[in-house]
Amino acid sequence: METDKAKGMDLPPRYAPQSFEAKTYAAWMERGYFSADEHSGRESYVIIMPPPNVTAELHMGHGLNDTIQDVLIRWRRMQGREAMWVPGTDHAGIATQNVVERQLAAEGKTRWDLGREAFVERVWAWVHETGGTILEQLKAIGSSADWARTCFTLDPGPSKAVREVFVRLYDKGLIYRGNYIVNWCPRCATALANEEVEHEEVEGALYYQRYPIVADESNYVVVATTRPETMLGDTAVAIHPQDHRHRGLLGKKVLLPLAEREIPVIADEFVDPEFGTGLVKVTPAHDPNDFEIGLRHDLPQVDIFNPDGTLSDSVPERFRGMDRFAARKAVVKELKERGLLEKTETHRHSVGHCYRCHTMVEPRVSEQWFVRMKPLAEPALEAYRKGDVRFTPEHWGGVYVNWLENVRDWCISRQLWWGHRIPVWYCKSCGATLVLREDPDKCRECGGLEIEQDPDVLDTWFSSWLWPFTTLGWPDQTDDLKSFYPGHTLVTAPEILFFWVARMIMSGLEFMGEVPFRDVYLHGTVRDHKGRRMSKSLGNGIDPIEVVRLFGADALRFTLMNGLGIGADLQLNYEDLEGSFHVGRNYANKIWNSARFALPHLDGHPVGGVPEAERLELSDRWILSRLNRVTREVTDSLERYRLHEAATGIYRFFWSEFCDWYLELVKPRLYDESNPEAREVARSVLREVLDRSFRLLHPFMPFITEELWLRLPNREAESIMLAAWVEPRAEWDDADAESEMSILQELLSAVRNIRSEYNVEHGRTITVQVRSADDALRRALGAEGEPARKLAGIESLSFDGEAHGAGATTVLTSGAEVYVPLEGLIDLARERERLEKQAMELQRLVERSERRLASVDFVQKAPAHVVQQAREKLESLREQLEKVTDKRRTLDVE
């Protein structure tokens, strides 16, 4: 990137982001603008990027998430903070393993065919092949992340940290191993955490099954179930202790059909006498409640499943090896044949599904590792209550609290091969369990050489929950850790509030003694135009890279930021990319063209700073005052994470005020060679407004602002990225200029409206007569008379002239009468109609205003300034109405 662009003359006539975005990005990279300096001593601003799946490809959700982060990072960097945005990727245990297993399946193989070592190697190969893709894609949308600090959850550093944490929590008694009911995904053949199960309402059936009573064969009990096949694992039937109807059954046994086992009838408080028959089949190995009942009554646990969901050897031979759903059918069929199926009812209930493959999960007893969560949750709750962590939008705080208050222990072992191996060894000689930071070569207890590592790996989230400090080198005490922990803002989607956000807060407090970030900004979901989530399977996604290719990264970013209500979802139409992104694209185009006009005027002349107010024209004072206003607005909005407000604010300023009004008003001065002094003033204001606007826009549209800013004279740095954030200048605040301009704007709009109503030819100029008691309009016209007349095609404008002949009249808010003689064009009937319409609207407002002021309550109870305002308003409305009515009357006379 040449540091000295020939100011503006070289701007291509059309906005073509493809021609400069990649080049600009490369230059930024080369100059190291994205790298944070851990030794700078400046106040830091840190964002840790939610690490995408290492093999993922960029989708619009990432586009949104990372654009938000980049806006915040770029803004803080310009504010002079040591801004650091740490990128990384996640090994995503189940998801990644699934992908590779699917590849193997296509070759007709399974992971067991390869064996553990070869399989893991194969996954690594796949990761190395596709791994960096998503991060590269992030560069295309302008992400200014600190790439040199990129981390992967399986890197040596984070891996060491995972082990350290496991050992510490184990030594503290917060990690334990045990046989419990867990959620089992038969397709992934692994246990899942509760949070990894998605519940879905399903139209199922309730089967009423008869179990004959032992020694009373003609009688039977009836139990209801939604999963008939689990009967093969029943080890009791339960009733409520106070249920008199079934009292007599207590102590008896029933014969479990098909399995042909005798099982006892027991009493347990859990049973709801009102539901079903009041009798419950108890399957301790396959239902969380039954598991508890089983423990209380010391019942055997019969695991009827193999890991893949087929029936195990603990069921009668004819069912063995059947898939669970086939087994359901088979069981129901046999029961029916034997007359043991009393009835079937339809039944809506919710069923858990695996969040990675959407297979129905099966509750199943197995030996797993768990983290005791209560002791970790307490400080995390306390931190929130003290205000150490804040959520945007705030209501997520309640969800966070609710989850933490009811948190259950976290199952962290996974029966997978891809991930962090559990750092536990078992000694075959003495049976010791060794939990170690370093791999052992013999048993610590007995010195035995036959030791075996636990075959399982850890939940992916067991590495991500440490991300805010493992990315900074923990457990080593690095300079990064000292300078950049705790961080500041976490930007993510609400769906991982429990998986990730809450757990990071817990681990931060546990291992660092401080919350990892102060603000959690939870943004909405990107949806298609029908309101559906974007997903691969629906094929309704939009590829951000495609959008960049078509319209540029700035258009993509601005559209996303502009359309994103706080916490609200964002709708985009995958069938109409242009329609979806036109806002950003058109805006970038507008900016480009305004620069194409303005820059040449700044070229080749010395352009100084903005002179003092006395030397400025009204339009200058007005635009500078508006600029101050938008500057405060943008900064304030960014501070409150109201990004769309900031984006919309600068959008309106630049387009509707700067382009539509200021540029038009300033043109005559820029072209007038006879008055170099006025021209110089105009140039200086033009330069200043462009400079500041580009800076305000830079976080949202980094590329175009750089491209144009570099062409400004007197720029303070070699890149807009190094320019300071904009601060308002109090001396530019100018209420008089704002009100005079707004009267002038109203006048010009009124004249243009008349022209339009009466189809005055475009080239034809007209005469305007103004009658006004107020001086403001006179002053405004005095100051900006020439350019103003040009804007509305006004030949001559006079004050207090006699309005005669056929013409059109409009009364302004200030009470000023605008009269445009239009001999030959005027249509009396139409003009009457026009005035009547004005009068009716005014009449309506006058009445409303009168009603309000007629209320004693209002006058007495409303604040004085509100009442005063209302009185002034009414007076002004009456004046306007009177003038319109007068005019209307004179028309009748003529």
Added chain:
RNA sequence: GGGCGCGUAGCUCAGUUGGCGAGAGCGCUGCCCUUACAAGGCAGAGGCCCCUGGUUCGAGUCCAGGCGCGCCCACCA
């Protein structure tokens, strides 16, 4: 069964402590290819602010209830 969010112009949405003559973009109508921009300019049309009550001098904004959508959590077979 709990909890949360949303319902404002044909469409997508703004509207922060209650004081509006309710806004934007797209779409629509009319005029304009006025040398920065037709990816544009100017002018316009278009709203029981979901419904019903309540609080208040005053409600799109606060409260209660209802209707309709969406999401999260939950071990009732």
